[in-house]
Amino acid sequence: MSKFIALTKVLLKTGTGSSSSKKNKNKIKGLLLGLILVLAFTPMAIGFGEFIFAAYDGLHQIGQEAVILGFGLSIVSVVIFFFGIFYAMSIFYFSMDVENLLPLPFKPWHIMGAKFTVVLIYEYLTEIIFFAPTLIAYGIKSGGGVLYYIYGVIIFLLLPIVPLVIASVINMIIMRFTNIARNKDRFRLVGGLIAMGFGVGINIYVQKFSQDLSGAEITEMFSKGNNSLVELATKMFPSTKIAVNSLINTNNIKGIINLILFIAITLAAVMIFIILGQALYFKGVMGVSETSSKRKTLSSKELTNNTTQNSSLKIYILKELKILFRTPIYFMNCVLMNFLWPIFLLIPIFAQKGGSGQLKELTGFLQNGKSTGIVLGVFFAFMVFSSSSNSIATTAISREGKNLFMLKYIPMKYKDQLMAKALSAVVLGVAGMLMISILALILLKLPLDLVLLMIIVGLLGILFTSFIGIFIDLNFPKLQWDTEQEAVKRNFNVMISMIICIALGGLTVFMIIKFELTKWIVFALIVGLYGVLDLLLYYLLGTKGVKMLRKIES
Structure with a gap:
């Protein structure tokens, strides 16, 4: 575990390097950059929170207010999964530090776990923009107590893990078989495109899933009340339904049971990730920088064309x-x-x-x-x-x-x-x-x-x-x-x-x-x-x- 923690710290530090030797000037630029980002995303977050405030009142009247949390968690999970396909592929396989780490006394899960943690930390930024306003606005409108916010923080920290594990496993399976190709760079690129295509396919599914129910069925769900639409909102990522049930039941035993179940599913996903990483990662990443080349004898005409100014x-x-x-x-x-x-x-x-x-x-x-x-x-x-x-x-x-x-x-x-x-x-x-x-x-x-x-x-x-x-x-x-x-x-x-x-x-x-x-x-x-x-x-x-x-x- 100590090796995993040490490697994670190193990867995080190397990810924040700067080009300027003038530290004071660089700090000022960093502060200005942070200020620009805060100014850019704060209005978006506030606007999102105001929308939740307005939507809550209408949905509360028909007993469907929890659909806000359902859609919020589902959308964030899908976004994290989709971009996780890109991030995981890039950091796990195409980063320049991979082959420097392979000879060191690290197990596959040390390297993958550290890189996974780096991706996870960056995904928290996505949650801050999209999920945090939903969580806070719903808590204020529903009068959520201390337990609601404690559960919310736990779910906030654990929510990206399952989508990222799924994205990482897909990448591992694809990249495991790229070593059979003669031109590894090209074949790995094809592997990346396949993973990306899978992500686009999931996006199409997300667009289409809401069409599976007829208008009459959705109307019936509305009439039932009791947050029955949560099942529709969480259909994209079923584990989010458990998280929603935990947040809306913080005042009874059902809330803690669902929270424990959500934590158990997350831990199971991490264990699956570690087991598959041990079996697949090294075999897929070895020789990542190797390339193939073609040797061709040029004719005098081809030589002239290739050397013309x-x-x-x-x-x-x-x-x-x-x-x-x-x-x-x-x-x-x-x-x-x-x-x-x-x-x-x-x-x-x-x-x-x-x-x-x-x-x-x-x-x-x-x-x-x-x-x-x-x-x-x-x-x-x-x-x-x-x-x-x-x-x-x-x-x-x-x-x-x-x-x-x-x-x-x-x-x-x-x-x-x-x-x-x-x-x-x-x-x-x-x-x-x-x-x-x-x-x-x-x-x-x-x-x-x-x-x-x-x-x-x-x-x-x-x-x-x-x-x-x-x-x-x-x-x-x-x-x-x-x-x-x-x-x-x-x-x-x-x-x-x-x-x-x-x-x-x-x-x-x-x-x-x-x-x-x-x-x-x-x-x-x-x-x-x-x-x-x-x-x-x-x-x-x-x-x-x-x-x-x-x-x-x-």
Whole structure:
């Protein structure tokens, strides 16, 4: 146990490394970053709590108030499971410290347990945002006593464990058999995609599960009262039903019995995780960094083509893209995110009964001439959001890590190197945008001229988020990391960029709706405003950005 605790402490400390040797300055940046995050998420948490307050009164009148806890616990469990697929795959298998740990006198469960704990601690942040307001608001409205809050804290700490164990076991089973492949990097990437596909499948199930009951059955549940809808709310993760029963029965013996049962299920899940980890983890992780290579004799023509001088900017962009595609962590968290958003948009439509009818209604609204201005603005805001969430630009400097000094020896100006990093994000952002645009043409039958306008404003939005992302990463570079996971998933630069971009995109849509702007006015507004901003950011990147990069290297 002492080895497990010591390793956990080390992994947590290495996950908070900083790139600056000036500790005081770094502390100030850390405090500012924490303040930004608090300011960003506090309104969300308060708004969520206010919604619970309002919903409680209506549900209490029909005896269904506990459905609030049921949905809260279920949604948090599903979110933790879905993102746990990514986090567990990254930290358990694709982190750079794995092979350094294998020769040390650790048992498989020591390594897996320590890494699991690291993932678990980060998942508590998700709970603080979504589950804590639900727990507190329900406790206030229901007049929950001391036992309610004690039970709540215990459930808060244990709730993420079962979803994370399920996600980790799925990853272990998949990755156990990747060693049979000759090209291990590629096959492990395929394994990661399979795990991700499983997560998307669960997401579809979540969308579809509520359709299993007819409207009459749901009405009957409402009429029964006595919190009968809790069973529906907790269908996604049945163990959450036990947690809900514990919280709503804190004044009788049923509450403590359900709490003990919930703790027992959690401990059983941990034991299963340890047993499977002992059997599967080492066999799946050994040789994780091994790669295969092909040897090919080049003809004189091929040699000439491969050695012909090309644009340095083009070569650098291709270099950045190759690294993003070939590194499993970067591919799953940076590249793939550009193409997952269209899938997430389509799941709610096709996973529900009557989805085709909803699609026709949506098509009718989008084709309405009066709504084209809103469509253009919403598409722009969506592209701003999706391109800021892929973390390519906002981790472009951080991904260099301890090798940042190598930028000095590349025969390119710093300005061109920064532009290449920004443009690599633009290339992938545009690829995702074109995918969405093609789907809009085929499924929603949008007019071609509207789609072309959408592409233009979307491109301006992608350029804007890419330049903003580079500037944020220049100011808060995370260069001291031991795992590629830390460079992209534990980098708060992504969150800062998303907050700024979502705020500006949301403000743009708000103005369009408030003043009922037409399509061409919206187009002119976005092109004029964000076109100027993009040009200004381009200029600043070549001047201020270069100075910031030199300062980091000094």
